[in-house]
Amino acid sequence: MSNDGSSNDSYNTLSSLDVDGKTYHYYSLPKAQEGLGDLNRMPFSLKVLTENLLRFEDGETVEKKHLEAMAQWLKDRRSDTEIQFRPARVLMQDFTGVPGVVDLAAMREAVEKAGKDPAIINPLSPVDLVIDHSVMVDNFGDSSAFRDNVTIEMERNQERYEFLRWGQQAFDNFSVVPPGTGICHQVNLEYLGRTVWSKEQGGKTFAYPDTLVGTDSHTTMINGLGILGWGVGGIEAEAAMLGQPVSMLIPEVVGFKVTGKLREGITATDLVLTVTEMLRKKGVVGKFVEFYGDGLKDMPVADRATIANMAPEYGATCGFFPVDEQTIRYMRLTGREEHQLELVEAYARAQGLWREPGHEPIYSDTLELDMGEVEASLAGPKRPQDRVALRNMKSSFELLMETAEGPNGQRKDKLESEGGQTAVGIDDSFEHHASQHGELEGEKFRLDPGAVVIAAITSCTNTSNPSVMMAAGLIARKAVEKGLTTKPWVKTSLAPGSKVVTDYLKVAGLDDDLDKLGFNLVGYGCTTCIGNSGPLPEAVEKAISEGDLTVASVLSGNRNFEGRVHPMVKTNWLASPPLVVAFALAGNVRLDLTKEPLGKDKDGNPVYLKDLWPSQAEIAEAVEKVKTDMFRKEYAEVFDGDETWQAIKVPQSKVYEWSDKSTYIQHPPFFEGLGPEPDDISDIRDAHILALLGDSVTTDHISPAGSFKADTPAGKYLQEHGVEPKDFNSYGSRRGNHEVMMRGTFANVRIRNEMLDGVEGGFTRHVPSGEQMPIYDAAMKYQKDDTPLVVIAGKEYGTGSSRDWAAKGTRLLGVKAVVAESYERIHRSNLIGMGVMPLQFPEGVDRKSLKLTGEETISIEGLSGDIQPGQTLKMTVTYKDGSTETCDLKSRIDTANEAVYYRHGGILHYVVREMIKAA
Template sequence: MSTDPSHTLATLDVKGTTFHYYSLPKAAETLGNIDKLPMTLKVLLENQLRYADDPTVAEDDIQALADWLKEGKSTREIGYRPARVLMQDFTGVPGVVDLAAMRDAVKKLGAKADRINPLSPVDLVIDHSVMVDHFGDASAFKDNVAMEMERNLERYEFLRWGQDAFDNFRVVPPGTGICHQVNLEYLGKTVWTKEVDGKTYAFPDTLVGTDSHTTMINGLGILGWGVGGIEAEAAMLGQPVSMLIPEVVGFKLTGKLNEGITATDLVLTVTQMLRKKGVVGKFVEFYGDGLDDLPLADRATIANMAPEYGATCGFFPVDEETLNYLRLTGREEEQIELVKAYTQAQGLWRQPGAEPTFTDALELDMGKVEASLAGPKRPQDRVALTDLKSTFEGLMNGDKPDASAEEQGKWMSEGGDTAVGAPPADGESYRTGSDYRTGDSQEVEYDGETFSLNHGAVVIAAITSCTNTSNPSVMMAAGLLARKAHEKGLTTKPWVKTSLAPGSKVVTDYLAAGGVQDDLDALGFNLVGYGCTTCIGNSGPLPEPIEKAVNDGDLTVASVLSGNRNFEGRVHPLVKTNWLASPPLVVAYALAGNVRKDLTKEPLGKDQQGNDVYLKDIWPSQAEIAEAVEKVKTEMYRKEYAEVFDGDEIWQSIEFPESEVYAWSKDSTYIQHPPFFEGMEKEPKPVEDVKNARVLAKLGDSVTTDHISPAGSIKPDSPAGKYLQEHGVAVKDFNSYGSRRGNHEVMMRGTFANVRIRNEMLDDVEGGYTRHVPSGEQMSIYDAAMKYAEDDTPLVVIAGKEYGTGSSRDWAAKGTRLLGVRAVITESYERIHRSNLIGMGVLPLQFPEGESRETLGLTGDETISIEGLADLAPGSTVKVTIAGDKGEKKIDALCRIDTVNELEYYRHGGILHYVLRSML
């Protein structure tokens, strides 16, 4: 078909307003029948049609999407432009730092600083910084918010400036909600609109987000997934996100859930099935008549956990239930009518009995789902409630977990997220069964009580995470169970740290309206904050006597949380087993106090008359839950979201410089001016060849971005820890790498510093070390890089196969660039990290077929020169000369700059430089 998209333009009249759109039925007249194309690919096809006159979209890209039906897959790479970008604060701050630095650079080049703004709408929700320091009382929320503000004031001052300075950029203040729930309940529109030359265009609402659980929005018929910071910055600045046309796996749902079965049980079953199927890098699309009885909140719960089942997204098509949810959550009636009219006109509306063509498919009768948890350390390892006691006992008796360390590492590299507190990417922390039973029960005195703490003790019970707190049915079920338990006189065990961290303030409103918040409070489930807490390791400390007992007895204790991540060490460093569960089961285990109690057979406790109380005695019926959910009203959503961007008095009182360019403070240890644009000129200089570079690190196969990128806690004796102490930061105030992503000085010191990385230039040494070749001295990779920089010595990194898999993407490329690495030479790359290296001006090269660091006998002591960089072409080869003690070797390395667009980014020194010059 022609790349002129005008012949596919059509109009739609909705309540007196005319909308222009690019018609898929009109396009099909040329492309061929696309009725059975998966909904997700129809969304991608519309995206290509809308940008068909852009140089980054080729005729073959559009035809390839239609031709996908022939084989159910494609090898075509396309440039995709989402409608908007969603960020959370950990991953969003460095993006705003880059925008601020771009404004400085533009000003130095003589242009107006305010020309730098996001070109696509950006929403940043501050939700990752609240920690559960205080719990179990009425002041917990207020006290935690105060500590959050104190810890993060520098970051919040910066974001307040950004909120004021940038157009197309909004900030949802702390204490409001989790980005994914705010997205679902307020930000998402399902159909987006834009004014162009006086005309209103309608198109699918799509997004990328800097958090893996961005996928939750697919429950609302909105295509979205998580990306690294560099891809997100590219998208917000109008550049396409490079992606392969994906395989699409269909998941057919039939039947309905039985009495007493929750959405959490369903999602844990779906996660287990899809992990077993293998859907990494693929789209999953749900279909089937079972969707007729699946509420939107349940769909969102399933879509949320796409990272856990490994897919890029888990999509639900638009139907009447979508409209019902939009109406419930306070969207305007005009918007709802537009969603219905547009999706029906475009073939994006779910039809009864529809059977799209998929790459592969699987099916689940929801009537067969049983009550479940998942653990002890992976979200796909579902355990039936009836089997949890025996599963834990098996671990204690020496049974090994289902997954090996190798499998755990593979999970991390394919679908994991190590933004905060996850285990090393190679799975070294994954225990064997014999590692569990190592100690004995301990006598504890705490809060006026004396008790024994035993193996299996539930020391954390957290109703938390975007996955489940967005779902009124499971939240009301937890409240009703708490009411019945409270009425019978049951109490939470004294060693359990309880918390309630909803994803939005609406949850507080409907729990109060349902009359169950007081009962939750009575059991210790007081509000602790609105944000992502226990799931990302922000569970806070355990009470000191409990921590001491766990340490002294080397006890294998447990957490039960309504979250989506349960890696060992992520929830809390002392908690060896972590179990994902529905909110009502979280409350039940807080009452039971130990996962070695079979809740299907053993009593939770005794009532006031001394009678045993079982879980079945207090589990609410579906009718009771449905009646409680009726208390959820549209007015609640409208009230809470009316002033969603305003924040509380503390947020509003934060002082910030009202200026077009940011007033950087040299004293800040959270926000620093990055050096990416230092010395930048209006026109790029010719790319210089690499001469006599030194090897910074020689790495093996399957080195992930989680090995490369800084993550988790900052060790006092690390380069980053020393830097902070030199700048007056006490060890107790280090916070995490995640919270300091806006300071390149911290992040570059943490690049290649993972404790499990192995540099083959050293013998039997783990961690971020290398050999400074001229001196022969072993030192940290950061220190060596700085030593080479003093001599103007360029650097390269050598590696094996599958370099750059994993999910911690942006700083894996940014840190590499800041350390002075000019090129990376490997046997093969993960696609996105390869693209990110180019986006930061680092050249990705590939050894010739059959050659490697091993066949060439590389030690890391060699010097490496790369010629012909001024004349690069996509997919060309370049001359690489390797000089060592045994003479010279020359190879023709494959340049892994694969497209013309990527070549432009590289010639400009990176994607941000290219965009900046384009804006000028």
């Protein structure tokens, strides 16, 4: 079977299309209707999947029955049929990309040891890796911050960047966008995405929908450009780039109808936080969401991308927008060639993929929003779906403080405040922690509960959108004119998703105003949104620590899970860029900015948010300054990098030369002793519980992320290898070293293991000794005694970022199975991809009904036979007193392909064995 030509074509769909004198061949959905029936009202996202099946029909992985199942979906609006999806390309960022390339390098070595040519391990689909996750906000608030942070980034990550440069020359179909360029999703939206892909095959040029999978959850941002794609784990992405299809059930598709327009003063961020809240309540986990309705007519791609970006936050696989005039307008603005625009429109119209006014597809379910009802909002304090109206921020935070408990269960709301002046608008009578006094650069300050210590314009969600970025700049301009300044305890930063943002802020003259408020450029990358917020000023950290203060960050990001932004910041609020600026001026979230002043002008008069907020006309006038030549200039040499990047020397070798001295890149043990056939799988006997966890345990809790301290297992390891704490860097930057990562698995400072009372952080009880210790240390003791391990959890296990190390680390700790009430899609898949069995409690049974304390042993029967999707297994719990209880568990191996991968010990093990056989 060719990559772009069906070998069967049961419905005789191969057609041709002339565009500007060039002939394109394609597999026609309208022609398929002759055999499948009317597909016109099929959701656009499923039309893309149907075209993929038409193009790859081979009688083996894609059969006629799969196409018939797509047609049947229109009658049933759901399906239990498994299909094989082959995306056109793969997108990676460097945190997930480095371990991906490490795995490829290890696979090459395994192939060489098997006596085959290591060069058979190569991406078969185009792969773009964008280095965007490594820059940290070490320096901020001055004109040299960007230069200084990039210099530190290059020094810190020299080993990783040398390794990626090696991968760039060693592998075919593999491109690297160097650091300091932009966030992968924004680069994808502004440059890499084509909407319609084309490829030469057998002397013909084939056209087909641009599709992808990415190693970051927010790959879905590209759905705003009519491109179907979503985030997968690094493990699954590696398999896709090596020619393995993405195995999936035909999804349910929830239609989200949008009508009306946003009111004056309401932003796309407010809209997406409302959409996220609505879809979370609806329940769309594992489903496609597709947007439709007349509200799309005037919704620009930048706003669509903002909504699509947060599909992981509302729980969907994707948030798809069909192709229409807005798609073409955006592609023209961002500098795509006119021929490509003509191809996109001609192909989309020919295939029925072009959105027509009034067209309403058939969906599994629907919901509707009149955009005129959206109000100014934030989300927090620790989940992106927990929207709080701006007018309710003060009461929301006060309620949070009234119900908060300290480490030992003491109520925190009875501690009296110290004397002194609070920030403007804060109610002195509110009972809270003791406020703390400090001094920064000779200026005394007082830190109260709710103090905004981080205000960051960051992340792909919003920095891709000129309207909200210009709004932030316009608020800064008006604030400067009135003599307002940012509160001294606020760490401010501006980290755009691409260089184009700084170009248009400069042309609009708004960069100086942002600089004057401390929102200087700190880097082009994710920064605060992924935990790369850098250290707080020492005086601020001291004040937080001494007062055990509940303080806040406000960021224009998409993730605010516990412990993610900064370990000392307990509440984190997602907001639009203009609101980030506003809260930096106010200095505290315990304010109702719709009524209370956020500061005083140079004459001592109160200044309200409404005094600073720009009109839609002002924003529109500023957005008009965004020009096509900005995009063409910044993306002209996107893969080249600066002199420092170009000066990195790398060996010209097929197989990587591993260094024992490296603390960033180590040869992973996954393929050691790999035989031609997998070992037999045994039942799990007398396993101990490594961790007993509650609901909504995220991959941030499981997978190492952000900074870590010297007294952690990872910190001790690095110090033993000569690395000083100041040079630890982040967990994410060390994902190429399994020794660091396995020590950081389940080590999040906010994780709560129910085996321990009142203890936060990555600890457990080693049951044989009764000793409390770090989870890593306990796992190593169990491994030494050949004791299998399981993890028990509640609902929504593994929500959040698509972190492959959440699964890799789990496996390396010796965990054989995870038993939970429900799973997030990507993490479930990743566990299987690493040979860890995901099991699900039946309805009405959970860790509480079984009265688990962690002292029990667990046995699971049914693994030693033929592994099948969705099979029932038997779990026996043996309690401390010797009594037992049994229950059935459902295997969450959902597809036949997943069963094959699990039998092989993981997806990559299967791929290597297949490639060795074929060589």
